[in-house]
Amino acid sequence: MPQPLPVIVPGPSGWEPKYPFPYDQWRNHVTERDITAERELCQWFNAQFFELKEQIEGLNNAIIRHNGSFDAPEVAQRFGVVTANIDQSLAFLTPRAQSLTQAYDSAGDMYFPIYQGDAFYGLWQQLSNVSNGLKARQPTWFTGPSVLHYQRWGTKISRSDVCQ
Template identity: 50%
Template sequence: MCQWYNAQYATLRSQIARLQKNRIGPDGNDFDYTRDNIGQQVDIVTGNIGQALDFLTPRVQALTQAQNPYGDNYFPIYKGEAFYKLWEQLSNVNAGILAHQPDWFTAPSVQKAQRWGSDIYRSRVCEQ
């Protein structure tokens, strides 16, 4: 997962942020992908998110979740939860964009994905 994170996360994060900004039109509508070149940008970004999900899905689903003595779930592997949550939020972002959901609908998932991505970065788990 660090292989993907180091090579592609920053680029994908900036592509998503740019799309979120660009798809808000002067009239406030952000679900019309026919204006300007938004449709093309949506195709590129959702394609890139899809490729990331194709790579991450089998890896995050293989992460083991355990229960502590109090019955709470946790990931025994260091930063496993952060990768799982990043994958989860990227899935939500992709689904929202493909469904033409407005920016305010997808923005919380974008923010959460950025938070989990930053958590991975700050932990230095992917430093080589």
Template identity: 55%
Template sequence: MIAATVATGPVSRADPLPDHELIQPLPAFVPAPSDWQPKFPFPYDQTRSEVTEADITAQREMCQWYNAQYETLRNQIDRVQFNRITPNGPGVITGAGSDWDYSIGDIQRQVDIVTANIDQSVAFLAPRVQALTQSRNYVGDIHFPIYEGESFYLLWQHLSNVSAGIKAHQPAWFTGPSVQRVKRWGSSIGRSHVCD
């Protein structure tokens, strides 16, 4: 008989923050001087000469915002999406309450805080993503010469869509694809370590 023992230490899982702690206004983000420099992995080493000082400054500041506020904002969006569905329950008949009905419980206050946080982030990102160089390659496709520039651009774009959808009381299934794209592009930025 073969016996094996597996030693395991304590598993630590932080409970999610309660709504009243998570869903709070985010402070206006102000970038600070930093020695951050862009990365140029292949094939971005081939477009290095197209990267401007404006690109570097914009991404430096967006990375600071990303490191300071992206995760909290993403968690707030997830929570408000969940909370606006949950009180109405599955199989709710249209007209009898639905995820577009913000009059239930504390949903309207949560929506107001989260959409204000999204809008504040979109306003911070807008001039920076718009400052990024966009070039055309030999077949006419647009590309961003700076590594992860496209991810920041698309993150900004989809955050704007999420805010507009929630404020318009669009159902979660309608805003959900933009929420997933926010996560996709935010995850791409995180996995790339461009902001390290």
């Protein structure tokens, strides 16, 4: 059964932003606020992303095993813990993801000047969708795409080594 996740309290770290191409071209658009936000997002990611991902997968699997019933005992036990962990994660992620600088190029396309800023923003958006879908007791086929996108953004962050 899933367990409550500890509250993340950001602290000092030796983390520094990375500037691979083309992010080296946008370095002058990266603010201290971006750096602080991504440093703290990485602290959450390293500490809790994979555990929360497993908890969400376990809850979705339980819902499927019980034919979509949120009232089944196993689902009900998991539901409270997992949704509380998602809420706690969103409370941490929301102000940081929303503070990342979004810039526009000459073609009017939006981008994040800090490396993997788009991935953290996307991860936050999809986790918000998962939360809303679960709380509305939507079927897994409804929340499933958001779960998969959440996982995809997390994989992108993990494989980029941005949080190393």
